[in-house]
Amino acid sequence: MKSIVVYESRYGSTEKYAKWIGEELNCRVSKIGDVNTEELLSYDNIIFGGWLHAGTIKGFKHIYKYIDKFRDKNLIVYYVGLSIMDDSVYEEVKKNNFKYDDNIKQFYLRGAFNYNKLTATDKLMMNMFKIILKRQKEEEMNENTRGMLDAYTNPIDFTDKDSIKPIIDEVNNMNL
C-alpha cells in the first residue's frame, strides 16, 4: 500500500508533524500545492494535514472539492491548532470543514503560537479575536480562552512527536 502525507502549514507545526509521520511511514511528504489531484489519487493512503485558522482547516479545500474521488481511498485528515480539544471545538471544526457526515478519519494535534512571528494579516485577525475574547468576564472564561489570551504574550509550543502515534497505528491497521 502506497502512502503520501500532504500538508499546508504557515508557521511550521503542521509541516513538522507531516515530516514525523512521513519518517514513521517511510513515505513521500509534500506540500498540498505541489501535488495535483490525479497524482494524489495514485496513492492508497492519503494523510492530509492542515492548520486551524478560525475553525477552518487550511488547505483541506484542495481535497474536499474532489471528495467523491477519494471515497475508495484511505483518507486521514489531521488538523493542528492551539485549542484544547473539546466538544465545542470538535463541533466547530466539523461544521466548518465537513459538510456531509463524512467517514473521514480525523485526528487533532496541538501546534505552536508566537504572536511576534505572525504575518501582518494574522496579527490583525488575532488582535480582533483578542478584543472578542476580552469581552468575556474573567469568571466566565474557559481554559481555552485563558490559554489563548496568555499565548499573546508567552509563545507556546505543544508539538509532540508522540502525539502522531494514533495516526501511525491507524495507517498500519488499515493495511493489515
Ligand SMILES: Cc1cc2nc3c(=O)[nH]c(=O)nc-3n(C[C@H](O)[C@H](O)[C@H](O)COP(=O)(O)O)c2cc1C
Ligand atoms: C490567524 C490565526 C487563526 C487561528 N485560528 C485557530 C483556531 O481557530 N483554532 C485553533 O485551535 N488554533 C488556531 N490558531 C492557532 C494555529 O492553528 C496554530 O498556531 C498552528 O500551530 C499553526 O500551524 P502551522 O505552524 O503549521 O502554521 C490560529 C492561528 C492564527 C495565526
